Amino acid sequence: MRSPLPPVAWALTLALSHAPGAAAQTRDVILATTTSTQDTGLLDSLVPRFERLCRCRVKTIAVGTGQALALGARGEADVVLVHAPSLEQRYVAEGKFVGRRLVMTNDFVVVGPSADPAGIRQARQVSDVIRRLAQGRAPFASRADSSGTNLLELKLWKEAGVEPKGPWYLQIGQGMGATLRVASQKGAYALTDRGTYLALKQGLDLGILFEGAPELLNIYHVMVPNSDSFPRVNATGGAAFAAFIVAPETQQFIGRFGADRFGRPLFAPAAHRREEDLLRRAA
Secondary structure, three states: OOOOOOHHHHHHHHHHHHOOOOOOOOOOEEEEEEHHHHHOOHHHHHHHHHHHHHOOOEEEEEEOHHHHHHHHHOOOOOEEEEOOHHHHHHHHHOOOEEEEEEEEEEEEEEEEOOOOOOOHHHOOOHHHHHHHHHHHOOOEEEOOOOOHHHHHHHHHHHHOOOOOOOOOEEEOOOOHHHHHHHHHHHOOEEEEEHHHHHHHHHHOOOEEEEOOOHHHEEEEEEEEEOOOOOOOOOHHHHHHHHHHHHOHHHHHHHHHOOHHHHOOOOOEEOOOOOHHHHHHHHO
């Protein structure tokens, strides 16, 4: 006999029935996530759908991935949606999080002023981009907030043997949207996820100057704090949100999100994929 529930509701029901403390009423869910999921408008579409299914409220904390992971690692969030794979893996190895699952991907791009004083358009690879930025001393706006974007940026500088410093290196200390606005105002370059750039593009005087390198793949995972370490965490609600965001119906929605407005989806669903396959294909 087929379930009368649609697939996403069925997945949510299973999560609620099997999660620790499932007998208790589902409390509000605290979601810690990166600013890109908010700036693109994705959360504005997904969260109300989840709230209707779980009959709960979601409190969203949109910060840099490093901050989101730190909140979860202290038991101050019930579920995290983030995009810094190496940092995520470290927290999982330390036993702070469990149930790490792929959700979606997009990619990072380097944006900047149309005049392109550093000659980024002529770069063939990421290391060339980094060297041109450093040699040209053209303004570069860094998020400088321990976000997934910032961690990737710092990794790229390091791999290219460049230490970014000086008045040209602008450390914004804010989210992606704010960093892009500062870059636009100051005629600076910036590393950004494509989705946030497209969502804010109309208000920015910035264009995509470099894209497509395998190092710029952007992978998002969902995971929940280890309830054995944090008994006050709403494990039921966190597990339910994790089940919801990887459920087939939600993945289909993610795969369409933004296409009507921007001519292409802002994210690619990836819950059915393996991370190593994604990385192999990107390389």
